[in-house]
Amino acid sequence: MTTSSNSPPLTPWGAAIITGVLLFLGYVGFDQFYLEWIFLLPLLWAIRDVRPRRAFLLGWVAGIVGHGGGFYWIIQMFQQFAGAPLPVGIVGLVLLAAANGVVLAVWAWGVSLLTRGRERHLVWIAPVLWTAIEKVWPEVFPNYLGASQYKVPHLTQIADFTGVLGVSFLVVYINATLYRILACRFEGKGVPWRAAAALGVTLVLVVAYGEFRIREVDGKVAAAQHLTVGLVQTNRGAADLHLSAGAIQQEHRDMSKALLAAKKADLVVWPEGVLSLGLPSREGTIPTWALGDLKVPLLFGACLQLNEEGETRFYNSALLADASGKILGTYDKTVLVPFGEYIPFGDVFPVLYAWSPYSSKFFSGKSVEPLKLGPHLLSVSICYEDIFPTHIRKLMRGGSEGRTPAVMFNLTNDSWYGNSTEPMEHLALASFRSIENRRSLVRVTNTGISAFVDPAGRITSRTGVWTREVLVDRVPLLEGTTVYGAFGDWIGWLCAVISLGAITLVTVSNRRDLTGKQNAL
Known part of the structure; x- marks a missing residue:
């Protein structure tokens, strides 16, 4: 040669x-x-x-x-x-x-x-x-x-x-x-x-x-218990969430009711950032009208405002509520997007936020506890956290109780990237968390691609990109861990x-x- x-x-x-x-x-x-x-x-x-x-x-x-x-x-x-x-x-x-x-x-x-x-x-x-x-x-x-x-x-x-x-x-x-x-x-x-x-x-x-x-x-999937999950994808981008927040929330409620009228589900899931909530604490009840009075538990993304340690803090959060609107648990996004959800060194130089007015100022979450839905533990991540293997592995360790979650959920907003290859790249990267941890992954996005991924990393069902759809599938609830889960x-x-x-x-x-x-x- x-x-x-x-x-x-x-x-x-x-x-x-x-x-x-x-x-x-x-x-x-x-x-x-x-x-x-x-x-x-x-x-x-x-x-x-x-x-x-x-x-x-x-x-x-x-x-x-x-x-x-x-x-x-x-x-x-x-x-x-x-x-x-x-x-x-x-x-x-x-x-x-x-x-x-x-x-x-x-x-x-x-x-x-x-x-x-x-x-x-x-x-x-x-x-x-x-x-x-x-x-x-x-x-x-x-x-x-x-x-x-x-x-x-x-x-x-x-x-x-x-x-x-x-x-x-x-x-x-x-x-x-x-x-x-x-x-x-x-x-x-x-x-x-x-x-x-x-x-x-x-x-x-x-x-x-x-x-x-x-x-x-x-x-194992054939022999396992299953949870029937419904996903709502309204095909509304990030700009719509700011300009037509009320209308978009109503669309989520309406599409969820239509989904449940057509198929029975144990849990309905909405994507990242659908609601903006100011709460006195992480406990309490959200009015059922705000969630659609769906008569089933709801997992949804929200911009959460809390007064903590003497200051007002904003979190990019996921909340799990039961059929009555009672909050069963919350998860705050830990791995934030630089220049979008925070500005590096912005706490030291606050003027940086004035120079980038479209950048948010979210606080990073600290908890790695799974959310509990009855006897089942759900691991929840937000946005691009699901492409970080070490972070998902940390969440899958089960928090303080050390009980490994039975299924993984990810709530995402991929509308920032337009009609590009990014949604597929994101989904493919995330699918490896299913293999690494041998758990199903349920991903819901506002503009696509929402999907169900089985514990072998295969995409079993999915929506399109920039489409208005609902998706329902049965998710196996598995136990046990893997070599990767133990040794990273x-x-x-x-x-x-x-x-x-x-x-x-x-x-x-x-x-x-x-x-x-x-x-x-």
Whole structure:
């Protein structure tokens, strides 16, 4: 195979751009998931035999293209969520793509550093490094590579053992092995049969485990108690919630009554932020007329105003009320969206809120207690909290009583992102929480996509995007925990330790070699 050092100067940069294009085309929304099995091949060719610093830049270009193309909806989010003009939205996209693109940049740098003279080790170096970086690099919107495989359930079931990071490891491992096979073939070295056989055995084991776990989950679902849940999606965006709050609340009440008239449900769920409530405390009763007098329990999102510790505080909350309107429990959103629900350092520099008048000032929730609906425990999250595996794992630990919830709920408003790929990306990322914790996930949004996800991560029923619909399904109530639930992102931390150790050893070795050469001179 021709190396990048023997190629025209611009060719490696073109290869990096191709990797970025393949990355976002293979990701959720564009859904050409098979492209993720080969998307790193052009970049691996581009960084072959180049210095780590140049590899970093090539990887960064690939990362910026991949995240810029995949998350183009960030522009509209800045416009809708923070009231920013179009140029600011474009700058926001570029900055976010550059920040998230560092994952590919550092990965390319590390691969270049660790594989020089050790090409045969690429097949394990590449996935270990990727998994480590994906774990430790902070991102506002985490977008795990493994989520691209959400349509291939036989490959994703390992997430109950490794979390979504394990699926990312697998995808990069496939890339690295295929590249190694092709490189050896084109260089006349013959096929590296050990690497090829190892990949084949790994895929057989992963698929076999997937089949076993899917069958096991299906058996447990069939034998479990079920809760019939109805979801209401009014197709009203965030702006409508501010301009026509009363009319939208009435629509939720009317659609809920129509839903219950057609099908019996044990629980009705409304999305994030439907009501605005000022309450003296977290206990008490909400008038049934405000909730629609549905005669069944209601889980709904609200902007909650409370007087606490001598000040007025606003929370983005979920409330569970019984058929009489009595509040059974509340959950306040913990992971807030920067510049939308709060401004970083805004408490220190209050003037920042004056500069961004569309930004809210919510307080972050503290409680991780599940909500109780009769004998059943419900884990509730709000908005993009469901894309953070560690946060959902914390909620699924059952709070002070340590009783694992039987089902997960998420209340979301995805209207900020327009008619884009974001709702599908959000749902696909969230679906991995079902596999990691082996629980059904019920997601309700105001403009789509509302969905039911089974404990194997399969989307069993869903609404459209920007559609007015109700959705009813039966949700299994399961028990027990998983390896991931017990040990969390162990594979990410293990890969981080291995990566740090390997980089340290190679760096020390290189310095010794350089010192030896200088002394010889």
